[in-house]
Amino acid sequence: MLAGALLILLSLVRVIDDANDVTSSGTVSAALRLAVPIFLAGLGGLWAERSGIINIGLEGMMILGTWTGAWAGYQWGPWIGVLAGILGGALGGLLHAVATVSFGVDHIVSGVAINILGLGLTQFLAGLIFNTGEAKALGGGPRQSPPVDPITTLTLPVLSGGEIGGWKSPDWLGSLEKQHWFLLSDVAGVLRGLTAGMSLLTLVALLLVPLSFFVLWKTAFGLRIRSCGEDPYASESLGVNVYRMKYAAVIISGGFSGLAGAFLVTVAAPLYQDGQTGGRGFIGLAAMIFGNWRPGGLLAGSMLFGYTDAMNARGGGESVHALLLFVAVILAAVAVWQVVRASRIRPMVTTDLDRRTLRNAYIGIVISVLAALGLFVWFLNSEVVPGELVSFTPHLTTLLVLALASQRLRMPAANGLRYRRGEAR
Structure with a gap:
C-alpha cells in the first residue's frame, strides 16, 4: 500500500511538472543497476551485524571482489569472475573474523585496516599483473584490467520488446509508457525498467532478499547467528558454538561484499578500474541501518539511494x-x-x-x-x-x-x- 501511494504521488508530481523522466523505464533500469551493489554490500553488513560483528570493512572487501572478479573474468568468463569475486571478498571477511572474533581486535579498527589493505593490495596487484604480458596486450594497465565479457541480459518478449530468432517482439509496456498518461504510463515505465535488459546477476541478487530472510529467520542456523548477536553468553549456555557462528556470518558477509564488487566489473562496467567502488560499501551500511537490519528494508533503502544516484547520472535537473x-x-x-x-x-x-x-x-x-x-x-x-x-x-x-x-x-x-x-x- 505504501509503495502504491508513493507511485501515485510520483505520477501526480510528474504530470504537474511535466518531468517524464521521474518514472521512465530508463531511470528505473539505471536505479536498479546502481542499487544492486549497494544492496549486496549492505546485505553483507546485515549478516555480520546480526552475529554481533560490526563490519566497517565492506568497502575493502568490495574492492577485493572487483579485482579478483576482473582477474578471473577476463581469462575464464564472467561467471567464473563472479565466483572469484565472492572468494576474494570472503577472504577479506575471514581476515576480519580472525581479528575480531579470535583476537578480540576492536571491530572498527579491524574494518578500517581492511579498507586500507584492500585498496593498497589491489592497486599493487593491478600494476603487477594487468600492466604486463598478455593482460596489457588485451587492454590492461596499471589502473585497470582487460575488458570482461558482459553477463547475459533478459527481456520479456511482447511486454518489453527484444528479439527472438530474428523476430522483433512488440513492446506493449514501452508503447504505454510513451503515452504519458497519469499512473498507467508510470506503472508501465516501472515494469518495463524491471523487465527489459535485466542482467542475470541482477536477478540472482534480487533473489537473495527472500533467501536471506528465510535462512536468518526461518532456520536453526539463522536463529543461532541472530542469538549470537543478541546475547552470545546465553547462546553459549545452550550449546551454540558462538565462535563458529560468528566466523560463518562474517565470511558470508565478505562473500556478499565480494559479489557486489564482481557485479561492478561484470554488469555495471566491463572491467576493473582503480576507485571503482566509489564508497558504495559505506552507503550499503547506511542502507542496512535504514532497513533496520532486515533484508526487505535494506532493499528499499538501496533502491532509494540507487534512484537518487540514477537521477544524477542521467543529468535530471528538471526531474529533481x-x-x-x-x-x-x-x-x-x-x-x-x-x-x-x-x-x-x-x-x-x-x-x-x-x-x-x-x-x-x-x-x-x-x-x-x-x-x-x-x-x-x-x-x-x-x-x-x-x-x-x-x-x-x-x-x-x-x-x-x-x-x-x-x-x-x-x-x-x-x-x-x-x-x-x-x-x-
Whole structure:
C-alpha cells in the first residue's frame, strides 16, 4: 500500500511538472543497476551485524571482489569472475573474523585496516599483473584490467520488446509508457525498467532478499547467528558454538561484499578500474541501518539511494526539481503523522522518558513543517535544480534517511561487543 501511494504521488508530481523522466523505464533500469551493489554490500553488513560483528570493512572487501572478479573474468568468463569475486571478498571477511572474533581486535579498527589493505593490495596487484604480458596486450594497465565479457541480459518478449530468432517482439509496456498518461504510463515505465535488459546477476541478487530472510529467520542456523548477536553468553549456555557462528556470518558477509564488487566489473562496467567502488560499501551500511537490519528494508533503502544516484547520472535537473514537490508532500505527511503520534502520547505522559519522547515528537513536527514549506517555496520559484546539487542528492538523501529513521531503529543488542568463551557477562 505504501509503495502504491508513493507511485501515485510520483505520477501526480510528474504530470504537474511535466518531468517524464521521474518514472521512465530508463531511470528505473539505471536505479536498479546502481542499487544492486549497494544492496549486496549492505546485505553483507546485515549478516555480520546480526552475529554481533560490526563490519566497517565492506568497502575493502568490495574492492577485493572487483579485482579478483576482473582477474578471473577476463581469462575464464564472467561467471567464473563472479565466483572469484565472492572468494576474494570472503577472504577479506575471514581476515576480519580472525581479528575480531579470535583476537578480540576492536571491530572498527579491524574494518578500517581492511579498507586500507584492500585498496593498497589491489592497486599493487593491478600494476603487477594487468600492466604486463598478455593482460596489457588485451587492454590492461596499471589502473585497470582487460575488458570482461558482459553477463547475459533478459527481456520479456511482447511486454518489453527484444528479439527472438530474428523476430522483433512488440513492446506493449514501452508503447504505454510513451503515452504519458497519469499512473498507467508510470506503472508501465516501472515494469518495463524491471523487465527489459535485466542482467542475470541482477536477478540472482534480487533473489537473495527472500533467501536471506528465510535462512536468518526461518532456520536453526539463522536463529543461532541472530542469538549470537543478541546475547552470545546465553547462546553459549545452550550449546551454540558462538565462535563458529560468528566466523560463518562474517565470511558470508565478505562473500556478499565480494559479489557486489564482481557485479561492478561484470554488469555495471566491463572491467576493473582503480576507485571503482566509489564508497558504495559505506552507503550499503547506511542502507542496512535504514532497513533496520532486515533484508526487505535494506532493499528499499538501496533502491532509494540507487534512484537518487540514477537521477544524477542521467543529468535530471528538471526531474529533481519535480522531486522537490514530492519530498515536500512526504514531509507534510510526516508532520501530520507526528501530530497524531503526539496526541496519543500526551495523555500517557508520566515519566521523564515520556516527556522527552513527546518533546522529540514536537521537534520533529516543527522540522518537518519548516522543511516542507522551504521545499515548496523552492519548487514554486525555480524551474530546474542546479547540477551541483543534483550531484549531491544521493549523499543528502543518505543523511536525511538516517536522521528521520533513527528513532525506530534497533540494532542487535550485542553488536560490536567483545566476546570470550566462558567469561562472565
